[in-house]
Amino acid sequence: MKRALFWLYLLAFYALCQLISWGYIFIKYVPERKGMIIGEGMIFLAIFIMAVIRLKKHLEHERNYHQQQTNFLLSVTHELKSPLASVKLYLQTILKRDLDREQQQMFLGNSLKDIERLDYLVENVLLATKLENRSFSFPKEDFELTELVNNVVDRLQKNACKSQQAIVGQIEPGVMIYADKFAITNVVSNLIENAIKYSPPCGHINVLLKKQDDKIIFEVADFGEGISEAEKKLIFNKFYRVGNEATRKTKGTGLGLYIVKTVLQKHEASIRVKDNTPNGSVFEVIFGNYAS
Structure with a gap:
């Protein structure tokens, strides 16, 4: 250069x-x-x-x-190696040591969490690749968004905190939507995962889903450090991550919010970032024409 x-x-x-x-x-x-x-x-x-x-x-x-791509490759490599090494260590321990059933269940449970991390990462990369293809179209169907959000919350609740409920849901029952189920699952997962990553340990995450007139509103609110006004304009860019490489401590690839924004655009939905009170951020998603 x-x-x-x-x-x-x-x-x-x-x-x-x-x-x-x-x-x-x-x-x-x-x-x-x-x-x-x-x-x-x-x-x-x-x-x-x-x-x-x-x-x-x-x-x-x-x-x-180019620098962002390099950082992305380094992040993906780390994100892949870390859970793989963890799963390998757990399985080797189970095979080499005479553990009781409770210890085996704990090690297998931790291994499953790491495999879910890998699955989440691979889904993000695959979906980001598909979104680069302009001819790619989302196979839409009618499904219950309430059930989808509840399933994601339940799955992430187990990984968020052991001592208390970390994710607090206000989820209206029976909310239906016409959309790509896989892509919307990715949107919901990315927003809640993001809130967990940028919140204090065991900090509360508020998840809201409701119908309002002919719209569906989905919100994820955290109580972390928040996002500056300058970075609010950049966080949906591909490979962008809040902070700089020297001070950033959270895991991630910089694809999550890019996927969220692009998927929602394809579904004619909108997303905006607001400041939470007393601190943190609120990501608000509004589905209009795709409400069923």
């Missing part, structure tokens, strides 16, 4: 020198056309400067995108 910018600046300097040189020669030998030469030279210079600025921005964008 630095080499490309160096050559860009060198080319711009060379072109500018040539413009001044040819302008001087034209004015010297055709002085009566001095005004026209200066005018056209200024127009050319303005267009040239604008082109250089746009090219520089494009190169910087490519550099940032």
